[in-house]
Amino acid sequence: MLSAFWLLLKRDLLLALRYRSEIFTVLFFFIVVISLFPLGVGSEDKTLKQIAPGVVWIAALLASTLALDRLFAGDYLDGTLEQFVLAPQSLPVMVLAKIVAHWLLTGLPLVLVSPVVGLFYHLPVNSIAVMMLVLLVGTPILSMIGAIGAALTLGLRSGGVLVSLLVLPFYLPVLVYGSGAIASSMVGGVSIQPYMLLLSAFALLAVIFAPWATAAALKISLE
Amino acid sequence: MTLKVNNLQCIRGGRELFSNLSFELQASQLMMLEGRNGSGKTTLLRALCGLYIPDEGEILWQGERIQKQDEAYRCELLYLGHLNAIKADLNVLENLRFNTLIAGETVTDDALMAALDTIGLYAFEEHLTRQLSQGQKRRVALARLLLSKARLWILDEPFVALDVAAVTLLQTMIASHVEKGGMVILTTHQEVPLTSGKIKRLSLNGNSLDGGREIGHA
Numbered sequence: 479m480l481s482a483f484w485l486l487l488k489r490d491l492l493l494a495l496r497y498r499s500e501i502f503t504v505l506f507f508f509i510v511v512i513s514l515f516p517l518g519v520g521s522e523d524k525t526l527k528q529i530a531p532g533v534v535w536i537a538a539l540l541a542s543t544l545a546l547d548r549l550f551a552g553d554y555l556d557g558t559l560e561q562f563v564l565a566p567q568s569l570p571v572m573v574l575a576k577i578v579a580h581w582l583l584t585g586l587p588l589v590l591v592s593p594v595v596g597l598f599y600h601l602p603v604n605s606i607a608v609m610m611l612v613l614l615v616g617t618p619i620l621s622m623i624g625a626i627g628a629a630l631t632l633g634l635r636s637g638g639v640l641v642s643l644l645v646l647p648f649y650l651p652v653l654v655y656g657s658g659a660i661a662s663s664m665v666g667g668v669s670i671q672p673y674m675l676l677l678s679a680f681a682l683l684a685v686i687f688a689p690w691a692t693a694a695a696l697k698i699s700l701e
Numbered sequence: 702m703t704l705k706v707n708n709l710q711c712i713r714g715g716r717e718l719f720s721n722l723s724f725e726l727q728a729s730q731l732m733m734l735e736g737r738n739g740s741g742k743t744t745l746l747r748a749l750c751g752l753y754i755p756d757e758g759e760i761l762w763q764g765e766r767i768q769k770q771d772e773a774y775r776c777e778l779l780y781l782g783h784l785n786a787i788k789a790d791l792n793v794l795e796n797l798r799f800n801t802l803i804a805g806e807t808v809t810d811d812a813l814m815a816a817l818d819t820i821g822l823y824a825f826e827e828h829l830t831r832q833l834s835q836g837q838k839r840r841v842a843l844a845r846l847l848l849s850k851a852r853l854w855i856l857d858e859p860f861v862a863l864d865v866a867a868v869t870l871l872q873t874m875i876a877s878h879v880e881k882g883g884m885v886i887l888t889t890h891q892e893v894p895l896t897s898g899k900i901k902r903l904s905l906n907g908n909s910l911d912g913g914r915e916i917g918h919a
């Protein structure tokens with residue numbers, strides 16, 4: 479069971495390394511969206527600090543949905559997905575491997591590049607640390623929920639747009655808790671712990687349910 | 702080892718493809734599935750794999766419904782569809798290794814290379830499959846048959862895109878699998894000569910009232 483996980487994870491990472499542009503589209507989209515805001519609202523220190531938490535998370539949500547339609551589309555088109563369903567392995571475990579690979583390629587780069595955002599928005603150092611932490615916990619949730627949407631819209635003609643409409647409402651808790659944590663880190667004497675706990679709870683819930691729900695949705699899409 | 706199908710009915714897009722379809726397949730038997738385009742051959746094969754849930758009827762493997770057995774049945778099954786299930790950005794060897802390992806087999810690199818030699822892809826191991834011709838891609842997919850321990854092969858138009866030499870090779874592979882006690886179900890217009898074992902034919906060409914008919918044994 480674990481061998482199938484590593485096998486698939488390794489394959490997806492290898493494929494992504496051979497075809498690197500996919501990683502960079504998401505990353506550059508994130509950076510571009512974030513750098514548009516200071517140009518639009520002006521570079522006043524106070525305003526930027528105020529909008530930074532929301533902007534970071536909204537950019538992360540949009541960047542994450544951008545990559546979703548490719549999560550299963552390639553395997554669906556060349557017949558590999560059919561073979562995953564027929565393989566004598568646990569489908570949810572294989573789905574989890576694909577989600578983890580997807581997060582490593584599209585979620586983790588956002589976490590790593592986020593200190594740059596701090597520079598654009600004049601954030602204090604401790605807020606940048608908090609921002610990286612919440613992105614680290616929050617972006618896997620986006621990949622998990624997104625996978626369910628991607629599986630449900632697989633093979634549909636306008637799947638790309640539909641998947642955004644489908645999953646964005648479910649991203650709301652991540653947006654609220656995630657930006658809440660960053661905002662409260664800038665106010666003295668307010669703990670970020672409640673936000674972190676809620677976000678972690680949500681992440682655990684997603685890890686438990688998303689692979690199963692995605693596997694079921696994939697089976698329906700293949701029929 | 703038996704595969705039994707009872708009163709199967711499949712409806713797609715409001716059109717009944719077949720109904721009351723029943724047959725039984727034993728070890729050392731090969732079943733040729735015949736029928737015009739759109740008669741439901743692929744749908745039947747996908748239903749036999751468990752990829753498609755039939756509207757009526759049941760499919761039994763060793764006397765038990767395939768939906769209940771799950772992994773036990775999938776260990777016995779090898780399905781090759783219209784799509785080759787190979788990644789264009791992996792090379793030939795990587796594709797075959799991944800496809801074999803994910804199907805739960807354990808293989809050495811030597812065995813993989815030997816299989817590629819047999820299938821006629823010698824010296825192509827390091828080529829990305831996107832650079833190969835249609836026939837060569839099909840060969841990469843078919844190389845799995847040489848390494849699989851699955852007893853039931855379900856092949857959807859396996860001879861498509863193959864050249865004469867590869868057709869002969871595949872015919873021998875199928876025949877030897879049947880002779881060793883395996884089961885094969887395939888859709889094709891190509892005959893497979895068997896020296897032992899039995900060929901069954903199933904036609905889906907009947908009108909929708911009497912559904913598929915079994916039209917005799919060879």
